[in-house]
Amino acid sequence: MTTTIALVTGANKGIGFETARQLGARGVTVLAGARDEARGRQAEQALRESGADARFVPLDVTDAKSAQEAADWIDREYGRLDILVNNAAIAVGGGAPSQTDLDAMREVYETNVFGVIAVTNAMLPLLRRAPAARIVNVSSEVGSITATTDPASPLGQMPASLAYPSSKSALNMITAMYAKELRDTPVKVNAANPGYTATDLNRHSGFRSAAEGAEASVYLATLGPDGPSGLLWGHLWTADGPAGAYGPLPW
């Protein structure tokens, strides 16, 4: 039986680590991307202790050279890539739009937007060589313009801020455009919404566990041949309060 090979960016902690752990538990070989070698090796060890066939891959998503080196290494070791989970992201520079710090905004876009494009384009030749590759862009409901502008949605109640939410709106369109380009191929491209998850990103204020937060990414990474492409899909946070429901979200 051929092994499925998955690369998860930002896999050393939080939702990315849990995504790698859950894919590993399904028998997938997980390549744990991390920008820091010590944190990456530690994650590799923890993943192996959980029973996963895991290997650390040095990968800073803001560095196109690092993305290409990771792709070259995967090519030499495996010759293809079945699953890419673009999970790495940062959330800095919050606050009112009128107070936005442009440097913080650029920093967020370097990781959350340009980083995804750099990694995806470096990995696409390998993904095209897989029989039915899956690309998961870890987005967020805070990037949904429909939810943000709906006063009845919990997202509509959140304070206005620019950098992180708009980076995820951009990622949603990027997802739709890759899905469009690849629609006549077996490659499926979707955006995942983990839901509000307790991680370092939000100083552990989320109401979902990292294991729950990883579920949408794992689902989209393991879609069958009849699965969708070009969707924002994941945890649904409705006005009635947090529920364990999943499904497509409005862009």
Ligand SMILES: NC(=O)c1ccc[n+]([C@@H]2O[C@H](COP(=O)([O-])OP(=O)(O)OC[C@H]3O[C@@H](n4cnc5c(N)ncnc54)[C@H](OP(=O)(O)O)[C@@H]3O)[C@@H](O)[C@H]2O)c1
């Ligand atoms: N937590 C939530 O409520 C929530 C909700 C919706 C969506 N999300 C999304 O879920 C994903 C995972 O977030 P999280 O909550 O698990 O956050 P987290 O615990 O802060 O983890 C973020 C990961 O991204 C890595 N990273 C950051 N910049 C990187 C770079 N330039 N190159 C490579 N890796 C980099 C971090 O590595 P270091 O350890 O080296 O910093 C870390 O491994 C993100 O896309 C986030 O936007 C989170």
